[in-house]
Amino acid sequence: MAEKVLMKGNEAIAEAAILSGCLHYFGYPITPQTEIAAYMAKRMPKVNGCFLQAESEVAAINMVIGASAAGRRTMTSSSSPGIALKSEGLSYLAGCDLPAVVVNIQRGGPGLGGIQPSQADYFQATKGGGHGDYRMLVLAPASVQEMFDLTALAFELADQYRVTSMLFSDGILGQMMEAVDISSLCAQANESPAQKPWALTGTRNARKPNIINSLYMQPEDLERVNRERFVRYAEIAAKETRWEEFLTEDAQVIVVAYGAAARIAKNAINAARAQGIKAGLLRPVTLWPFPKEALGRLSACARTKGFVCVELSMGQMIEDVELATRCAKPVRLVSRTGGMVPSPDEIIEKIRKVNAIENGRGG
Secondary structure (H helix, E strand, O other), X not given: OOOEEEEEHHHHHHHHHHHOOOOEEEEOOOOOOHHHHHHHHHHHHHHOOEEEEOOOHHHHHHHHHHHHHOOOOEEEEEOHHHHHHOXXXXXXXXXXXXXXXXXXXXXXXXXXXXOOEOOOOHHHHHOOOOOOOOOOEEEOOOOHHHHHHHHHHHHHHHHHHOOEEEEEEEHHHHHOEEEEEOHHHHOOOOOOOOOOOXXXXXXXXXXXXXXXXXXXXXXXXXXXXXXHHHHHHHHHHHHHOOEEEEOOOXXXXXXXXXXXXXXXXXXXXXXXXXXXXXXXXXXEOEEEOOOHHHHHHHXXXXXXXXXXXXXXXXXXXXXXXXXXXXXXXXXXXXXOOOOOOOOHHHHHHHHHHHHHHOOOOOO
C-alpha cells in the first residue's frame, strides 16, 4: 500500500538518503538547500547516524571522502557557490574512485549572485566541476517524488560504479511541497548496504591492506587508471542514460528542458497543441550521461522542424543539444537567468517561430 507524505523537495532528498542507508551527512548551511541539513540534524540522531555541520564547504567534502573511504554511504549538499568550494574534493573523490552523493540545489550566479532558482551550474556539473579527467553521474529531478526516487538511485549507482552521483536541482523544487510515495524505500529501510571489499575497514590480519589513493608519480600509471576509469564511464553511458518523452510521437517541434524548466515547458506544449502546433518534450533525467542518441533519433525524423531549448541560464545545455543533433535542425533558446523564470507564453512564442521555419515564415 502506498504511503504518501507531504514533503518539501529538500526534505524528500534527506529522507530518501536516510532510508537508502546513508547515515553520514556532512554539510554547511546555504540558501536554498539549508532544509536538507536541518532535516538531517533532526533525523540522524534518531537512526544512530552522524550529522555534522562542518566549519566550511571544503571541510564537508573532505569528511565525505573519509567516510566513503571507510565504506559508508555518505552525502553532502550545498547550493551553487558552495559546490564551487567543494570542487577540489569532487576531483579527489573521482581520483580515489570513491562513491558519494552530492546535492546541488542551485541558485543564481556567478559569485554570490542571488538566492533565487537557477540552472546555471550545468557546465560545472556535466563537464567535471574540478580538475582532471573524470565524470560525475548527474541526475535532474522534475518533481518532489523524483527528488526522493532519484536520491535513492543516486546511492545505488554511486556504489555500483564507484563514482560520485550528483542530484542536480534548483530552489523551485527544493522549496516546493508535493505528496511523496515513500513506501518503496520504507520496505527496505532496515537493510544494510552491501559490504565494500575495497574499503578501509582494518585488515584484522585477515586480508592484505587496502590502499585508496589519487596520486600516481609515474605518468604511465596515471594514464592507465584514467583509461580504466573511462571504460567504466562508457558502461555508465551505455546502461544508465535516462530521459522522458512527452507527446513526441508526432511532434514537429521538440522542446528540450530539465528540472523545473521542464514543468513549465509541459504547460507550454499543451497550450501549443491547443493552438494546432504539434510540439513535444524531451526531458533529460540524466544530464550526464546526456541522452544524445534520443535527440539524434528525433533530429533524424523528417517531421521534426527544430528544437527549443528552455533553460534557467544564459544557455548551457543548448550546446549539448546542438552536438547531439549535429545541428541538422535549428535549435533555438528560451533563456531566463539570475533567478528569473520563463513563462509558458515565452516558450510558446519560440515554438511558433520554429514551427514556421520550414514554411519560410521566419525563425
